[in-house]
Amino acid sequence: MLKDIEGMMRTGRLPHIWCPGCGNGIVMKAMLEAIHESGLNTDKIVVVSGIGCSSRAPGYLNFDTVHTTHGRALAFATGIKLAKPELSVFVVTGDGDGTAIGGNHLIHAARRNIDLNVILFNNNIYGMTGGQYSPLTPQGRFATTSPYGNLERSFDICDLVRGAGATYVGRGTVYHTKLLTELVKSAIRNKGFSFVEAVSICPVSYGRRNKLGSAPEMLKWLRDNAVAVKAARAMEPEKLAGKFVIGELYRETAPEYTELYAGLIARIKEGS
Numbered sequence: 001m002l003k004d005i006e007g008m009m010r011t012g013r014l015p016h017i018w019c020p021g022c023g024n025g026i027v028m029k030a031m032l033e034a035i036h037e038s039g040l041n042t043d044k045i046v047v048v049s050g051i052g053c054s055s056r057a058p059g060y061l062n063f064d065t066v067h068t069t070h071g072r073a074l075a076f077a078t079g080i081k082l083a084k085p086e087l088s089v090f091v092v093t094g095d096g097d098g099t100a101i102g103g104n105h106l107i108h109a110a111r112r113n114i115d116l117n118v119i120l121f122n123n124n125i126y127g128m129t130g131g132q133y134s135p136l137t138p139q140g141r142f143a144t145t146s147p148y149g150n151l152e153r154s155f156d157i158c159d160l161v162r163g164a165g166a167t168y169v170g171r172g173t174v175y176h177t178k179l180l181t182e183l184v185k186s187a188i189r190n191k192g193f194s195f196v197e198a199v200s201i202c203p204v205s206y207g208r209r210n211k212l213g214s215a216p217e218m219l220k221w222l223r224d225n226a227v228a229v230k231a232a233r234a235m236e237p238e239k240l241a242g243k244f245v246i247g248e249l250y251r252e253t254a255p256e257y258t259e260l261y262a263g264l265i266a267r268i269k270e271g272s
Contacts, residue, residue: 005032008042010062017056019127021207021215023174023200027121028057030177030198031090034184040088047090048077050102053128053202054094054121070129071101074109077116085258088188091118095136096126099157103135110164113192114257119184120157120195123202131205142209158197162250167192169250173199175222176246186248192256199226199244 009032018024035045045063049055051070058065068076073091081089098106098120109116125143126132133143133150136157140149162169168190172180180198187194201207201218212218229247232240 004036005029008032008035008062009060013060016060018053019202019204021201021203021218022053022127023123023198023202024053024057024121026174026177027054027119027180027198027200028060028092030172030180031057031092031119031184032061033181034188037181038185038188040188044086045088045090046077046080047092048073048080049092050094050097051129052094052097052126053123054092055097056128057092057121071097071103072105073097074102074105074116074118078109078112078114081114081116081258082261085115085262089116091116093118093120094126094134095120095122095124095157096129096132096134099135099155099160106161107164110161110166110193110195112257113165113167113254115192116194117184117187118193118195119187120197121200122157122197123200123206125202125206127202127205131209137206141206143206158195158249161193161195165193165254166195166250167252167254168194168248170195170248171197171199171244171246173222173226173246174201175219176226179246183248186251190251192254199246 047058047061047063048066049058050073073093077089077091122136124137131143132145135155137150138154158169158171168187170183172183183196187196203215207218225243226246227243229245232245
């Protein structure tokens with residue numbers, strides 16, 4: 001498989017700049033495997049990112065890529081998709097980039113059901129830009145901006161985008177790599193706004209500050225605290241407390257925005 005995806009990487013940009021033990025490379029590999037197994041035309045792929053650890057990924061990807069401003073990846077991606085609906089447009093974003101600075105763009109892109117594939121790298125912190133807490137930092141955890149523990153409740157970002165109108169929602173982790181690849185493949189197949197939360201690990205900025213151990217220990221925590229969606233349905237709420245659910249969380253069919261937009265243009269041209 002590595003041979004299959006090597007051509008989709010700008011290997012001249014390696015070695016990468018991510019910290020030792022970072023899970024971002026695992027997410028990027030799952031994304032490339034999903035693209036390969038889906039048989040997408042790589043000349044018709046655009047990857048858009050904002051700012052942050054996750055948003056460095058397009059620098060290593062051998063597609064048309066756009067590295068944009070902090071939190072604005074979805075706004076750029078929306079413009080690209082409207083101008084060229086035939087393209088497969090991916091957005092890679094982080095928990096700070098996508099849910100705080102870009103939070104408003106996220107909910108409105110989901111509401112429109114525009115055909116974008118969003119992969120949110122959730123490492124629970126602003127790793128690259130200072131180690132601040134993000135809307136996905138668990139309550140009580142430490143960051144540079146919460147030296148006595150984060151007081152705020154965190155989003156369930158999958159519930160948020162589902163409520164906003166996303167037609168495909170899934171959650172995987174960097175421990176459950178095959179599942180993560182399958183979720184991205186399903187997102188690619190969905191005609192509409194597709195969202196995959198990739199729960200990652202940040203041993204340096206988040207793990208060390210919160211005494212969560214080494215990278216292997218953080219991976220084991222993901223293994224021991226993630227519950228497959230089917231198993232979760234059969235569990236009592238008290239047994240699910242402190243755990244999180246992974247797998248395909250939601251899927252529906254709804255009109256896609258670029259098709260509606262094309263229909264509107266056609267009607268205007270016809271004068272109706």
